[in-house]
Amino acid sequence: MSWKSIVLAAALAGAAPALAEEGAHSQPKPPRQQWSFAGAFGGFDQGQLRRGLKVYREVCASCHSLSRVAFRNLAEKGGPELSVAQAKEIAESYKVKDGPNDAGDYFERPGRLSDRFPPPFANEQAARAAMNGAYPPDMSVLAKARGYSRGFPLFLADALPGFSYQEHGVDYIVALLEGYTDMPNGVELPPGQYYNVYMTGHRIGMPPPLSNGVVTYDDGAPQTVDQYAKDVSAFLMWTAEPHLEARKSIGLKVVGFLIVLSFLVYFTKRKIWSSVH
Secondary structure, X not given: OOHHHHHHHHHHHHHHHHHHHHHHOOOOOOOOOOOOOOOOOOOOOHHHHHHHHHHHHHHHOOOOOOOOOEHHHHXXXXXXXXXXXXXXXXXXXXXXXXXXXXXXXXXXXXOXXXXXXXXXXXXXXXXXXXXXXXXXXXOOOHHHHOOOOOOOOHHHHHOOOOOOOOOHHHHHHHHHHHOEXXXXXXXXXXXXXXXXXXXXXXXXXXXXXXXXXOOOOOOOOOOOHHHHHHHHHHHHHHHHOOOHHHHHHHHHHHHHHHHHHHHHHHHHHHHHHOOOO
């Protein structure tokens, strides 16, 4: 055996434990989910959005704000499409800070359709004090703010308008909600931290928020962690892009117009230049 072979074998032997440890603690890509709103012809499932709203209100709203969503949006076309009375009932279940009144004081009143979902904490400092130093992010655009690279060659398609996969964020949220596991051997986390295979660094300050049966559905859908995670993720996709269905409808009409225009231009050119030799 040559000295080069000996050096290479020693290097590989030394690197093997490090590679094994890196592989054991690497961050996997979130599994790709099937969504009703995916693709050029996709649209939201109103039943799923309503279930996702229920999961948000009963589980997520105690920590996470939804500051860009107004109660009236819940009754608009393309969303959960609740009745105005249902949206008003949800609004009135919240207390909204208002004022000042004639005496110069601020006061609380029941929410109105024009109000947005009020935050669970008065300010960031109050949130961090209640959450062990962690600051729960606002969930309004979370589904569009999160993402991941799908690797070669799919990332090439993602760079092309109209061909990109736009559901990275909701896939990530589902994976994160289902990614809590026991810590591997040799891994230690600070107090108040939890192990999650899909979180950067595998550490997260949010305890597992979902468990089977924690939210009661009225439509017969499974009351499981997997169903809860998908429903609330779909709801967050809507809050991040409430006009998704209208955008796709306009896009398809524009594409159709351009196709017709292309044929008209082509045959007009043939007609004009047909007599020229």
